[in-house]
Amino acid sequence: MSTTATYRYLFALSLSLLCLGALPVFAQSDTATNAEEKTPDRPKNIAGHQLSIGFDIAAPVRNYLTSNRYSYELEVSYYHKKEYYWVAEGGWGGSNVIFNDLKYNTTNYFGRLGFNKSILYRESTHDWDMMFIGMRVALSNVNRGDATYTVIDSVWGNQPGVSAGKNFVAGWLEITTGMRVELAKGLLAGWNLRGKFLMNGRSFKDLAPINIAGFGRGDKNANFDFNLYLSYAIRWSRKNNPTPPTTK
Amino acid sequence: MINKHKYNFYHIAAVLTALLFSSCTQERQPCITPKYASLILKTVRLNASGSVVDTPMPAAVFGAITDSGTKGIIFPRSATFSLSLSPVSDSCRWIFAPDTTTGTLADTITFKYNRQLEFISNACGYTYFYGLTRVTSTNRNIDSIIITNTTVTNNVNNSHLQVFIRP
Numbered sequence A: 001m002s003t004t005a006t007y008r009y010l011f012a013l014s015l016s017l018l019c020l021g022a023l024p025v026f027a028q029s030d031t032a033t034n035a036e037e038k039t040p041d042r043p044k045n046i047a048g049h050q051l052s053i054g055f056d057i058a059a060p061v062r063n064y065l066t067s068n069r070y071s072y073e074l075e076v077s078y079y080h081k082k083e084y085y086w087v088a089e090g091g092w093g094g095s096n097v098i099f100n101d102l103k104y105n106t107t108n109y110f111g112r113l114g115f116n117k118s119i120l121y122r123e124s125t126h127d128w129d130m131m132f133i134g135m136r137v138a139l140s141n142v143n144r145g146d147a148t149y150t151v152i153d154s155v156w157g158n159q160p161g162v163s164a165g166k167n168f169v170a171g172w173l174e175i176t177t178g179m180r181v182e183l184a185k186g187l188l189a190g191w192n193l194r195g196k197f198l199m200n201g202r203s204f205k206d207l208a209p210i211n212i213a214g215f216g217r218g219d220k221n222a223n224f225d226f227n228l229y230l231s232y233a234i235r236w237s238r239k240n241n242p243t244p245p246t247t248k
Numbered sequence B: 001m002i003n004k005h006k007y008n009f010y011h012i013a014a015v016l017t018a019l020l021f022s023s024c025t026q027e028r029q030p031c032i033t034p035k036y037a038s039l040i041l042k043t044v045r046l047n048a049s050g051s052v053v054d055t056p057m058p059a060a061v062f063g064a065i066t067d068s069g070t071k072g073i074i075f076p077r078s079a080t081f082s083l084s085l086s087p088v089s090d091s092c093r094w095i096f097a098p099d100t101t102t103g104t105l106a107d108t109i110t111f112k113y114n115r116q117l118e119f120i121s122n123a124c125g126y127t128y129f130y131g132l133t134r135v136t137s138t139n140r141n142i143d144s145i146i147i148t149n150t151t152v153t154n155n156v157n158n159s160h161l162q163v164f165i166r167p
Helices: A003-020 A023-036 A058-065 B002-023
Strands: A049-056 A069-081 A084-099 A102-118 A130-144 A147-151 A159-163 A166-184 A187-198 A222-236 B039-046 B052-054 B061-066 B069-074 B080-083 B091-097 B107-121 B125-137 B142-147 B161-165
Touching: A058 A069, A058 A222, A069 A222, A084 A130, A102 A166, A147 B125, A159 B107, A159 B125, A166 A222, B061 B080, B107 B142, B125 B142
Parallel strands: B039 B161
Antiparallel strands: A049 A069, A049 A222, A069 A084, A084 A102, A102 A130, A102 A147, A130 A166, A147 A159, A166 A187, A187 A222, B039 B052, B039 B080, B061 B069, B061 B091, B091 B107, B107 B125, B142 B161
16 A cells, blocks of 8 residues: 555544544433333344345445456345345456556456344334344356566566466355445445455466455455445335334 | 434445545555575585585676676675576576686586476566576586576575585
8 A cells, every 4th residue: 555545544534533533422322312211022023025236336436546457246135034134246347457567457257145144133124224244155257368478587688478368266255244224215325344265266376366356356365345335125024024012 | 223323334434435545546566575586506615524515705706698798796705696597598608707806717507497487476477487407517616516406496595506616
């Protein structure tokens, strides 16, 4: 990370932390209110069905700000029961490496399957806000075009060459955490933080792609990433929906 | 409850957005591993008991004989020297004189080897590793040469040749 980028990040982070400094004030008033309320019994399966389709809105911003890589990402989530959500994610992307002694392009598609488990108490059938933890299994088909390289040697002279293009399969596991809040009816927003662990890193020994959309740097076995999702949800009731609990 | 979630959401999203902007400046990572394969040779002699002992050269000069002329390196007093092999062909020649100050005659060392292209990393790019097959020399100052390790990589801790200097 360059010095400029570091200062830019620290500036933005400082602003965020300043705003966060106001949290305890709000938190105190919430605590005072909550102390007077009596916690109801935890209900099970009070919610109906929810199917949501989301788009990573951070990706286009990142694509705009970087000239040598791009990615797009979608998410489909279905509420199963007991606060478990089945999740399917997919996307595509690519990267261009243009260095003095190395040039190549990559493109790839990827898919992930897994689940999210909400860890927040659901207040009512209409409460779809959640914080969650989850796991994913992911696969990607990576295509790398011909790589042109130059072995630079100031004594004997430079030696240029071409490494033929290749297709790779990348597989990785993810653990994720995040949250979703309903900004308007059916309109959800939220973020995911992800830890990604490549399972077949040796496949990239002869030329690791500089970026694999959905995973990150191909020359590292572990990457961390985040997404900002904007989703639209459709909902319908369960046939035998139990009566929502009442606060005593 | 929902309002508190939204409040947290906005602030954590702000932190993540800061990370997003900072991570968008993609520059080439610095190359932190040795990029070039180094051939390490040691100048040695046999002592009275028959053991091989390192023999420092007072001011050795090595010169790479290239298509564009000889490119020389003068080393300070040492018994260990690091040379490069040519990535553009399967053999190369170096001249070697133990001491430039006394005007000793030079020997020519010829290296024959196989080249193997190696990808180090996106930060460092490609390089060549070598497999030594034969090393010969003239015998003005050099008695003989033993190959102790045929694989020449970017591992700078390996020694590859023992060059026996005439008494």
